[in-house]
Amino acid sequence: MTHRIALIPGDGIGLEVTPVGVRCLEALARRPGLDFAFTEFPYSCEYYAEHGAMMPEDGIEQLRPHDAILLGAVGYPGVPDHVSLWGLLLPIRREFQQYVNLRPVRLLRGLTSALRDRGPEDINYLVVRENNEGEYSEIGGRLYDGLPEAMAVQATVITRKGSERILDYAFRLAQSRSRKRLAYATKSNGIKHTMPFWDEQVAAMAPNWPDVQVDGYHVDILAANFVTHPDWFDVVVGTNLFGDILSDLGPATAGGIGVAPSANINPSPDMPSMFEPVHGSAPDIAGQDLANPIAMIWTVVMMLEDLGEQEAADDLMGALETVTAEGRVLTRDLGGQAGTREFADRVLAELKG
């Protein structure tokens, strides 16, 4: 079975870590019955500099026939975020209705947590972020711009359909785990309209999942508990913005942003999902073989799982964690000496056995 993979290396360290992901996939493809067809797309800030857009007008259509999209990182100094992100990353998430942003937070063996006295057994949860609506809306604008009376208004929109589908995903995921716990982020004590609505969806669905223990936390307290009680968490679901904050905070306690993977999932087989490390393009370290490829390798693991290739996924994750546990070859952000390529070589050697 050939999986059609669209590659978008993007900018900065995206150009260094994406090839690592491809090397892992190619190594796995030596196995009988597993194959990948790669198509590379140059959509990036560099593309923007040449063409005045982050991708061509039919960019989404070109990506559509693939089974998955693997993205490195997007962003470049001088190109404003609203161009680079709203011109590429966010349209892909939305056009393909990738309404689940799944971000595991797990301290890999051998890595040191920024939290005192916390080890791999304490930090192992999944952040499920709503990825299509909520606080990231295009609705809003300004009044009296340039005058002392100026103001900006922005609408958060939470729909029943949008919250039901992400909550359904989160409940299902919690049900599948041994601890069966679901924490949800809210702020219904301060945000009067959208957040009580969100809470009501949770309350309405909970009885359908009698095995799942549901706990609501206001997002401020939840963030605090990621630091003081990471062991309380199993599956954590939040709206777009809250999920964004929590899924950067979690990794900060688990080896840093350089190791954090993510999947933008549309569970339907009709549309491609997109897989990307949580880290950005990191222009300050780009091109120097300094990037930590762990996030990308782990992201590839998530892609393999989504493609139904569980065995390949397990093998790659096993190789990765053997190398981190061993602790001899690590990149500088983790206190080691290795470059991007040397680390990747070590994982590939381990994978081949």
Next chain:
Amino acid sequence: MTHRIALIPGDGIGLEVTPVGVRCLEALARRPGLDFAFTEFPYSCEYYAEHGAMMPEDGIEQLRPHDAILLGAVGYPGVPDHVSLWGLLLPIRREFQQYVNLRPVRLLRGLTSALRDRGPEDINYLVVRENNEGEYSEIGGRLYDGLPEAMAVQATVITRKGSERILDYAFRLAQSRSRKRLAYATKSNGIKHTMPFWDEQVAAMAPNWPDVQVDGYHVDILAANFVTHPDWFDVVVGTNLFGDILSDLGPATAGGIGVAPSANINPSPDMPSMFEPVHGSAPDIAGQDLANPIAMIWTVVMMLEDLGEQEAADDLMGALETVTAEGRVLTRDLGGQAGTREFADRVLAELKG
């Protein structure tokens, strides 16, 4: 000079920690030239149960003639947040235009950080939260409620006036500190209208403060950096919601919510400011002499500073930190054995010398 203090003990552990604050003030008032006149207000969830409102209709008017309001905590199981908070806490913040919510994050000597290898020299910053507008607005509602098409919409409103005054406060504060650094939280890469507007206000004001080093962070990364690089921060300013999240997260790294103080400040002398611990009413431990009074004592220190009583403030803070540094008498949340009263007694003994 007699300072007129309105006391609102509120609910739960508010009823235990507010008397500790009063005892500290009474001890300080034995000094010549310092005096307090207390008026207690029973506004609380219990009051609500009797009167059907958290405070009487003229509650705000009754509070107005005071120099400061000292609040314990509000909230009780069974009374929904929108009643207890939007009926008392939030109207006080708004009617008195307490647009600054100032929340110090500092690891007191003797306390242990939840962060690995971090001591008091690493964690010492001030979160300045916009307290009157932004994401906490009453604007919004529902469409198609009860139907599959249901949705809720909520407006975030950021005004130039509202952001200028909080930023002015933050710049001024940064200028007054030895490190002179100001970090601001944004999310202009995802939230298209209000956040770029906020960024523009910062950019427009920065040239007026040439000594202050200004750094912008998206709130997701900022939260992560509170864990990985707390030593980077000096003054941190954010909108209402972002400030809320960051000011719970910060304390989680600095001894926990039980030690975190806050001040809701209107810098003009015409309206009272309100001082309250960050913690809530904690019904689970209420009435058992288990509450940590550090947050309240530190909150009283902030109140004294705001009232211009710097010497009294310094003495009380000195006594508090002598006791924490000594580490013999601490409450259970900090690994000690002491009750609320015993800890308070120890601080008062230290204060009297």
